[in-house]
Amino acid sequence: MAPGRPNGTRFSGPSEGFSLCELLVVLAVAGLLSGLLFRQGSRAMARQRLDHGLQTVLAGLSLARSEARERARPCGLQLEASGWTQPRRPGLDPCEQALASLRRRPLASEIRLSHSFPGSLRFTGQGLVLDGGTAVLEHRSDDLRPLCAVMSLPLGIVRTGRYHGDAAAPPLARHCLPRES
Numbered sequence: 001m002a003p004g005r006p007n008g009t010r011f012s013g014p015s016e017g018f019s020l021c022e023l024l025v026v027l028a029v030a031g032l033l034s035g036l037l038f039r040q041g042s043r044a045m046a047r048q049r050l051d052h053g054l055q056t057v058l059a060g061l062s063l064a065r066s067e068a069r070e071r072a073r074p075c076g077l078q079l080e081a082s083g084w085t086q087p088r089r090p091g092l093d094p095c096e097q098a099l100a101s102l103r104r105r106p107l108a109s110e111i112r113l114s115h116s117f118p119g120s121l122r123f124t125g126q127g128l129v130l131d132g133g134t135a136v137l138e139h140r141s142d143d144l145r146p147l148c149a150v151m152s153l154p155l156g157i158v159r160t161g162r163y164h165g166d167a168a169a170p171p172l173a174r175h176c177l178p179r180e181s
Helices: 020-071 096-102
Strands: 077-082 082-083 109-114 121-122 133-138 146-149 156-165
Touching: 020 077, 020 082, 020 096, 020 109, 020 121, 020 133, 020 146, 020 156, 077 109, 082 096, 082 109
Parallel strands: none
Antiparallel strands: 077 082, 077 121, 109 133, 133 146, 146 156
């Protein structure tokens, strides 16, 4: 029996292993696959950041309404590019508990926010909303369709969707259409 192979035969080819050409083909295929996976991964991250931004906007609206109702006193918030802040309107108390919770949820720097809300959103002691509007969030570096939230008066009912209007123009509620599944 010949050494090297279990059935006793010897290698009859000129060399063992892979040729340079075969290795280059395998490396090229691996490079293409990793490029595709990286693109999909970065797109998924962009989608998650957009979703997180929309949830932050919705959380601010919900928490402020709840706080105003619990305190039985009006309060307000202001929506800025970085997230929720204290209202700058004189005589309007901030929704402190809502702000304390929202400080842990800033908007990601890759998210561009535009909205038609007034400077300060006001919530009555009964939890009603005195200011409505539309918020649009888009990712700065991806071609994902922007997300939107529309808050109607006076109950503060919020609907969300994908924004189908011109992102450079002021946001309009009629361009916020339900998400396709």
